[in-house]
Amino acid sequence: MRQSVCLNEAPDAVTVEGATVSTQSILTWVLHVTSNLLSIQSHTLAVLVAAAIRTERPNLARIGREMAGPSTAKSTIKRAWRFTCNERVEVADAMAGVIAQLVRKRKKRLLVSLDWTEVRDFHMLMAAACIGGRAVPLLWASYPEWKLLRSQNSLEEGLLRLLRTLIPETVRVVVLADRGFGRAEWAAVCQELGFDYLVRICPDVTVACSRYRGTLRKYPLRKGIAHVLRGAIQ
Numbered sequence: 727m728r729q730s731v732c733l734n735e736a737p738d739a740v741t742v743e744g745a746t747v748s749t750q751s752i753l754t755w756v757l758h759v760t761s762n763l764l765s766i767q768s769h770t771l772a773v774l775v776a777a778a779i780r781t782e783r784p785n786l787a788r789i790g791r792e793m794a795g796p797s798t799a800k801s802t803i804k805r806a807w808r809f810t811c812n813e814r815v816e817v818a819d820a821m822a823g824v825i826a827q828l829v830r831k832r833k834k835r836l837l838v839s840l841d842w843t844e845v846r847d848f849h850m851l852m853a854a855a856c857i858g859g860r861a862v863p864l865l866w867a868s869y870p871e872w873k874l875l876r877s878q879n880s881l882e883e884g885l886l887r888l889l890r891t892l893i894p895e896t897v898r899v900v901v902l903a904d905r906g907f908g909r910a911e912w913a914a915v916c917q918e919l920g921f922d923y924l925v926r927i928c929p930d931v932t933v934a935c936s937r938y939r940g941t942l943r944k945y946p947l948r949k950g951i952a953h954v955l956r957g958a959i960q
Contacts, residue, residue, distance in 0.1 A: 752776045759823030763815065770809050771820065777806075786810065817865060818888055825864055825892045828855060835898040835922075838864065838889070840882070840907065849874055851881060853889050856902070865889055882907065883915045890919045900924060 756772035763771065777792035778784045790803030797805075809815065829836060837856040842849055848868040854861035865885060874881070886901070893899060901916055901923040908927035916923045929943035935955045938945060947953060 747779065749776050749780075752779060759827055760820055762819040762822050767809070767812070767815055770805065771815075774806055774809060817867065818892065821863075821865060822892055828857075828862065828864075829893055829897045832897055835900055836893070837900050837902060839902045840885075841904060842906065847871070851885055853885060853901075865892070879909065879911065882912060886915055886919060886921065890921070895920060898922065 753772045753776055756775050757768055760768040760771055773793055774789060777789045780792050781788045786806050787803055790806045791799045793802040793806070795802070839854050839856055839861060840851070842851050844850070845868065848870060850866055850868045852866040853864045855864055856862075865888060867881070867885060869881065889899075899921045901921050903912075903923065903925040905926040905928055908925050908931065913923060913925070927942065930941055932941050933939070933955060935957050938955065945953075
């Protein structure tokens with residue numbers, strides 16, 4: 727049965743800056759950029775996004791209640807829950823169109839931050855584009871604690887490989903990461919994929935270049951002075 731994406735009598739959304747966003751324009755845009763999904767999945771996601779934008783502190787219950795229409799709140803909440811639990815909906819498929827819109831005709835390099843964050847009992851790895859002082863999510867994945875203990879490195883490298891399939895090689899990408907990613911293997915994957923990278927590393931790491939060999943902690947550097955170690959290996 728085909729489900730409508732019209733939010734009957736739903737007020738237009740208002741952004742943090744106070745600008746009014748037409749609900750119909752939100753629906754149209756989401757449907758356009760999620761064409762990789764099945765039609766029913768794309769329609770449901772469009773309704774969920776439009777409802778979430780109108781919700782101050784989104785959760786499934788509040789989003790479900792904001793999904794205006796002839797259905798009861800109980801059924802719309804259940805619809806929201808079913809969509810979020812649907813393992814056939816892949817983040818990469820849903821975000822492919824968004825990423826394509828973001829990098830289309832882009833000539834500047836794209837800064838992408840990569841970081842872990844905790845959401846209740848889950849650990850979420852997210853790649854987000856740094857644009858206009860804001861982080862625009864591109865790809866993400868959530869894992870329970872036990873899965874990180876077994877294969878955190880492979881999960882990080884897997885997300886980078888997936889991101890590479892969604893961004894054209896003509897777009898220069900610079901990955902920004904914290905010291906938790908400062909592994910030689912991780913850097914090797916970035917080089918293999920054609921990603922530039924800027925990552926913090928621990929002061930106990932040993933580096934070697936033409937002008938210095940040893941740990942960074944012992945490098946002769948005064949506060950406020952920056953040195954570039956060209957051709958350094960870790």
